[in-house]
Amino acid sequence: MNTEHSEQSAEGEGGPRAREAQDAPDAPGEAEAKAPPDPPEPPAAEEAEPQGEPQRDAAAPAPGTPPGQVHHNNVNQFFYGELNASRTLFGIGTADSDNARRRAVGRLDAGEADAILAPYVKPSRCFEEAADALARDGVVVLVGPPGSGKRSAAVALVAEVAERTEYVVLSPGRSLDDLAGGRVAFEKGVGYVLLDRMDEDASQTADFDWRRVRDTVREHGAHLVVTTVHPADGGPVESVRHVPWRLPDLAAVLRVRLVRSGCARDAVERAVALMPAGCGIAEVAAAAERIARGAEPAGVWQEYGSSAAQPVRDWFARDRTPQEWAEVTTLAFVNGAGYRDFETCQERLESWLVPAFPAPVSEVEQAEAARQTADRRQSLSRNALVGVEERKDGALTRTALVFPHSHYRQWALQELWTKRSTPFWNGVRDWLTELIGTQPGLGMQLSVAQGLALLTRPAFDEVADNYLRPWARGAAGPAGQSTATLVLQCMCLDESLAATALGVARDWARSPDPALRSTAAAAFSGALGVRFPTDAVTILLRLIVRRGGLPVDASFALAGLVAVLAECGQDTGAVFRPLAYRLRAQRGTLTGQPKENTLDAVLTVLRARDARTGRRMCAGVLEREPRQTDTIGELWAGVLENRPRRSLAVHGLYATLRDLPAVAADPTEVAGRFGRSLGAALPRGDRPQLQKALRQVAARADEVTTPLIDTFLTAVPSTED
Incomplete structure (x- = not known):
């Protein structure tokens, strides 16, 4: 099993103690976690425990929290519960939000590999x-633009050259030093792919660094394929071949996919004949899937390649009034609103766009401008890029303004970016900042976030510099910070943008600005953490143990990430194993802030509730993932050993056992297994104290919980022999 070890240290962070914590290796066996297919809501604020035990509210900053640190407890909940990306092309071969719900790294199982190959x-x-280069050198780099098929090619290359049929996808955050220095445990015969490698600062030692990577991979008898959109940094690289990548024959790609799906030959050839120019691999794969399910090819192809953009380009090719520009811009960011909300937003945008357009001079121009303003709704009805959709809302039906076809949105944003200059975009920036700063509903936040995520394709720097970073720092208030995290979540829907989102959040986490670090922690508790679990846990643990870090924010983010993984029965060990390793490593330390922060983080994760059910997440994990029982038992033992936290830990333990009947098919079996694991990890001298304290807390337990307490406590001392 491949193990990715600790992340590279952030430069200049913290004092000696922080550096010591950062340089410690991560837990053995800390494999990249699989992302769940249907992530849940994040844990809710912890409620008061029985017998009046003091409790810190999860939604409130800890005492002494610097200004700008906020918690975003409802953002992930809304993203996963309400996001509707239907028929929007995000990612490779997907038409919904599934990409945000599975891990982007880790070992490919047989089904995933077969689906690619x-x-x-x-x-x-x-x-x-x-x-040839991979067979000769053990390493090769594929260089090409997004959508050129590098991901599938990387897996196909290692499948052709590597000795074993095992493939591991590495995090795009891995540096050359990580690859060469032993932080990735390469295994003989295994094929490794590193997709969308992040652009590092240009280095005059690039060839030397790549040579080290090549020698390390060769030494272990492995093979590594790296993909990137960037040419080699610091001059030509001779030690590792960088191959310019080209699209395969798209007609052949379509034929293969349709034939494999059982389509008749004449239907296949008709679909091939109708395929428009300008398609990418992802578009061909998505179109083939829809055609194979019975969709009419002529209709499908209208949404891909040059056919998809043409109606939008035709609209922008004509002279447009300032009001029409404002209509389409408003729709690009406020999608799905009713008439009143939409017109209010449009009116505010027009006030910000005044400097971008010449003022009407003649009386005729002024009269026409006044008429258009008075007839907003009629103008919207004449706009070919504005559609009206009737949406069911319970027993009611509401009207929503949308693009006639969802794919028009990304093309409208690209045309807006191409055709409007800085004064226009200054107005858009100020309008959106004002809009978000008024704390709109989460639906509005998500719509704005989707628009900005789509805008990153033609204008990443514009989004990063004028929206993401300022909002993450608090320029638009707490709602701006949560919207910034939503932008990163939406970017995770697109496999070509997920690595970029990871890079943004990593930069925030390393910033000296506590507001940026807080927003990064929130981002890693959701889709970004699902896509890149090892990166998320490593960074959050650093924020917990580093001097001047954000232990409260990072602890709640870890609990949120467990909730995402646990609800779908995925590997919550991606969080539990590193926590147990940290706790084990610090057991011999008498005191110190890193140890105190680690204990607090463990207690926060173990006692967190699932917002969807209100029950302890730990109870559900014990039922769904029996393999985590020993690790969870070790974590509970660690906080029970600590006298200042023992009371909170006992109350949390009681609440977990109390929730077992609601989540477990056989709660008695789970309680016994849990008791044996905790007893094995708990020192003998602490077991009688646990018996006494838990009996006292459970004195008034109901008739269902009392037998579980008895079973649990009976199992605890059973390990003494």
């Missing part, structure tokens, strides 16, 4: 060139 079509020349 079975329909794969090799591009001419560049594939053979890359395969």
Whole structure:
């Protein structure tokens, strides 16, 4: 099993104690976690325990929290519960939000590998060139724009050259020093792929660094394929071949996918004949899936390639009034609103856009401008890019303004970016900052976040510099910070943007600004943590143990990440194992802030509630993931050993046992298994104290809980022999 070890240390962070904590290796066996298919809501604020035990509210900053640190407890809940990305092309071969719900790194299982390799079509020349370099050197780099098929090619290359049919996807955050220095445990015969490697600062030692990577991979008998959109930094690289990547024959790609789906030959050829120019691999894969399910090819192809953009480009090719520009811009960011909310937002935008357009001079121009303003709704009805949709809301039906086709949105944003200059975008920036700063509902926040995520494709710097970073620092208040995290969540829907979102959040986490670090912690508790669990846990643990970090924010973020993983039965060990390792490593330390913060983080995670059910997450994990029982028992033992936290730990333990009947098919079996694991980890001298304290807390337990307490406590001393 591959183990990715500790993340590289952030430069200049913290004092000696912080550096010591950062340089410690991560837990053995800390594999990249699988992302769940349907993540849940984050844990709710912890409620008061029985017998009046003091409790810190999860929604409130800890005493002494610097200004700007906030918690975003409802953002992930809304993102996963309400996001509707239907028929919006995010990611490779997907038409919904599934990409945000599965891990982007880790070992590929047989089904995932087959799904990539079975329909794969090799591009001419560049594939053979890359395969030869990989066989010769053990490492090859594929360089090409997004959508050119590098991801599938990387897996196909290691499948062709590597000795074993095992493939591991590494985090795009891995540096050359990580790859060369032993922080990735390469295994003989295994194929590794590192997708969308982040652009590092140009270095004059690039060739030397790549040579070290090559030698390390060779030494372990492994093979590594790296993909990137960037050319080599610091000059030409001779030690590792960088192969310019090209699209395969898209007609062949479509034929293979349709034939494999059982489509008749004449239907296949008709679909191929209708395929428009300008398609990417992801679009062809998505279209093939829909056609194979019975959709009419002519209708499907209208949403992909040059056909998708043409109606939008035709609209923008004509002279448009300032009001029409404002209509489409408002729709790009406020999508799905009713007439009143939409017109209010449009009116505010127009006031910000005044400097971007010449003022009407003549009386005729002024009269026309006044008429248009008075007839907003009629103008909207004449706009070909504005559609009206009737949406069911319980027993009611409400009207929503949308694009006639959802894919128009991304093309409208690209045309807006291409055709409007800085004064226009200054107005858009100020309008959105004002809009978000008024603390709109989460639906409005999500719509704005989706628009900004789509805008990152043609204008990443614009979004990062004028929206993400200022909002993450608090320029638009707490709602701006949560909206910034939502933008990163939406970017995770697109496999070509997920690595970029990771890079943004990593930069925030390393910032000296506590508000940026707080927002980063919130981002890692949701879709970003699901996509890149090892990166998320490593960074959050650093924020917990580093001097001047944000232990409260990071602890709640870890609990949120457990909630996402636990609800779907995925590997919550991605959080539990590193926590147990940290606790074990600090057991011999008498005191110190890193140890105190680690204990607080463990207690926060163990006692957190699932907002969806109100029950302890730990109870559900014990039922769904029996393999985590020993690790959870070790974590409970660690906080029970600590006298200042023992009372809170006992009350949390009681609440967990009390919730077992609601989540477990056989709560008695789970309680016994849990008791044996905790007893094995708890020192003998502490077991009688646990018996006494838990009996006291459970004195008034109901008739269902009392037998579980008895079973649990009977199992605890059973390990003495």
